Amino acid sequence: MTDAYTPPKVWTWNKENGGRFANINRPTAGAQFDKDLPVGKHPFQLYSLATPNGQKVTIMFEELLAAGHSGAEYDAWLIRIGEREQFSSGFVAANPNSKIPALVDRSGPKPIRVFESGAILMHLAETFGAFLPKDGEARAETLSWLFWQMGSTPYVGGGFGHFYAYAPVKIEYAIDRFAMETKRLLDVLDQRLADNRFLAGEEYTIADMAAAPWYGGLVVGNTYEGAEFLQVHEYKNVIRWAEEIFARPAVKRGRMVNRAFGPLENQLRERHDASDFELRTQDKLEPAEAN
Numbered sequence: 001m002t003d004a005y006t007p008p009k010v011w012t013w014n015k016e017n018g019g020r021f022a023n024i025n026r027p028t029a030g031a032q033f034d035k036d037l038p039v040g041k042h043p044f045q046l047y048s049l050a051t052p053n054g055q056k057v058t059i060m061f062e063e064l065l066a067a068g069h070s071g072a073e074y075d076a077w078l079i080r081i082g083e084r085e086q087f088s089s090g091f092v093a094a095n096p097n098s099k100i101p102a103l104v105d106r107s108g109p110k111p112i113r114v115f116e117s118g119a120i121l122m123h124l125a126e127t128f129g130a131f132l133p134k135d136g137e138a139r140a141e142t143l144s145w146l147f148w149q150m151g152s153t154p155y156v157g158g159g160f161g162h163f164y165a166y167a168p169v170k171i172e173y174a175i176d177r178f179a180m181e182t183k184r185l186l187d188v189l190d191q192r193l194a195d196n197r198f199l200a201g202e203e204y205t206i207a208d209m210a211a212a213p214w215y216g217g218l219v220v221g222n223t224y225e226g227a228e229f230l231q232v233h234e235y236k237n238v239i240r241w242a243e244e245i246f247a248r249p250a251v252k253r254g255r256m257v258n259r260a261f262g263p264l265e266n267q268l269r270e271r272h273d274a275s276d277f278e279l280r281t282q283d284k285l286e287p288a289e290a291n
């Protein structure tokens, strides 16, 4: 157990807490400087970074385009969250919560902003009538698993990942609590996938696109270098599901977009055209933070 901490009567912001995200985290919201967002030529303008939350949306765009929805053309602009770009006036106008991903849908007469990755997936699915079953059990299952992912994953990222990989001190209580919850969530998924090819059943949907970057990342990508600690090889159905999804060409492309960290061959920092995947240049690369 770590030393006991007695909270003071009133919490105050300790800027020097030494945590990995100390330079970007603060207890207030809103723009910190004036800067507009760039706007490209396509109907959809995405402002993002290839963290698992960012990947969900670029996977969806690439899947829509691969399925023949040519109206889903998009510009994907890189937001370097480690450089605080999510606090510009332009970004905050697109997402008052200052987190990637943020989308501006310019396909209609008036630009529409959409924030929260789950809301963006639903917006696109409904716009194109794709990857979200229209009714009945399959639709209910898709939405249930989509919201399950949105609600559960902060325990994995902000809980397990933060305290196991990023916190400046290793706190046994916090790591125990969130490792247990992460393993429980992996077991929920494993049991569901024992009898179902995809989360909603036979059909590949936005629920899979939302969950695979997170839970697939844990079991086949060694996210937070926690694979051995969490004994992820136990979740055989999750591994089978993640491998099938990660092998899809659209998913491979989607996971590269707005990636500015990791092996260079996996990076496409910005995407403005389908040909960018072939033409990508690897100059001016610098490490970026991933939450």
Ligand SMILES: N[C@@H](CCC(=O)N[C@@H](CS)C(=O)NCC(=O)O)C(=O)O
Pocket: 024, 025, 051, 052, 053, 054, 081, 086, 098, 099, 100, 101, 115, 116, 117, 118, 290, 291
């Ligand atoms: N619930 C949000 C979470 C988004 C989120 O946590 N984004 C992180 C990167 S994965 C971020 O932008 N962090 C920057 C910050 O906290 O300042 C969603 O799913 O869109």
